[in-house]
Amino acid sequence: MNPAKRRTVIAGNWKMNFTPAEATEFINTIKPMVAGKDNCDVIFCAPYVTIAAAMEAAKGSNIKIGAENVHFAPKGAYTGEVSAEMLKAIGVEVVIIGHSERRQYFGETDETVNLRTKAALEAGLRVILCLGEVKEQRLSGITNEVVAMQTKLDLAGISAEQLKNVVIAYEPVWAIGTGLTATPEQAQETCAVIRGVLADMYGADVAETVTIQYGGSMNEKNAAELLAKPDVDGGLIGGASLVPEKFTAIVDAAQ
Numbered sequence: 001m002n003p004a005k006r007r008t009v010i011a012g013n014w015k016m017n018f019t020p021a022e023a024t025e026f027i028n029t030i031k032p033m034v035a036g037k038d039n040c041d042v043i044f045c046a047p048y049v050t051i052a053a054a055m056e057a058a059k060g061s062n063i064k065i066g067a068e069n070v071h072f073a074p075k076g077a078y079t080g081e082v083s084a085e086m087l088k089a090i091g092v093e094v095v096i097i098g099h100s101e102r103r104q105y106f107g108e109t110d111e112t113v114n115l116r117t118k119a120a121l122e123a124g125l126r127v128i129l130c131l132g133e134v135k136e137q138r139l140s141g142i143t144n145e146v147v148a149m150q151t152k153l154d155l156a157g158i159s160a161e162q163l164k165n166v167v168i169a170y171e172p173v174w175a176i177g178t179g180l181t182a183t184p185e186q187a188q189e190t191c192a193v194i195r196g197v198l199a200d201m202y203g204a205d206v207a208e209t210v211t212i213q214y215g216g217s218m219n220e221k222n223a224a225e226l227l228a229k230p231d232v233d234g235g236l237i238g239g240a241s242l243v244p245e246k247f248t249a250i251v252d253a254a255q
């Protein structure tokens with residue numbers, strides 16, 4: 001973390017969990033637990049049908065509710081998809097794009113990630129852009145090349161001004177939901193590589209202002225060590241974001 005240069009962001013990715021009633025109960029429980037902890041943004045990204053209930057419960061608190069995906073077209077024949085304008089219309093301010101589960105199971109590519117990111121930014125949404133290597137790539141020693149390529153392709157055509165609304169989530173795919181966490185050193189090294197690519201694309205001064213999160217089995221035990229690294233500016237949290245005590249402990253680690 002480097003709070004002097006950039007905002008720390010602790011975000012939960014609920015994935016396909018929580019009905020509206022469950023989300024209401026969760027937010028009501030965690031609201032007082034994170035109240036006043038203002039040294040980081042506190043965000044939960046929720047399934048589409050759960051967003052409205054979560055937002056209602058979060059009213060007046062320091063918790064923001066986001067979405068987990070968005071389509072790139074403004075409207076039209078895209079069965080099952082949701083547009084940026086639709087998200088804006090219900091008050092959503094932030095959206096996850098390019099999560100590895102979308103890339104793995106739903107055919108998401110760097111090209112569609114780029115299109116979705118552009119559409120979201122043009123609509124005025126803040127984007128949490130996910131990228132990261134798979135296990136074979138780490139074992140082959142090509143992690144740096146993989147994340148550099150993803151960073152360039154996913155942000156192609158996005159201006160420095162638009163980049164102010166982008167948070168990058170470095171999520172090594174082998175660490176997601178596996179209980180395997182990147183070591184703080186691995187997380188730092190790869191986040192620094194991403195920042196270096198941003199410096200090439202936008203200049204060092206701009207790169208220094210971009211929040212880069214780590215995601216992948218971040219929990220109440222390992223968060224402090226990961227967040228202590230200079231280029232790790234927050235967390236994108238799956239499993240531990242479903243348990244109020246665990247998520248709150250991560251928010252505490254960011255204070």
Ligand code: 13P
Nearest residue numbers: 013176177216217238239
């Ligand atoms: P876990 O924290 O469950 O490993 O999930 C991380 C993740 O995918 C967040 O987007």
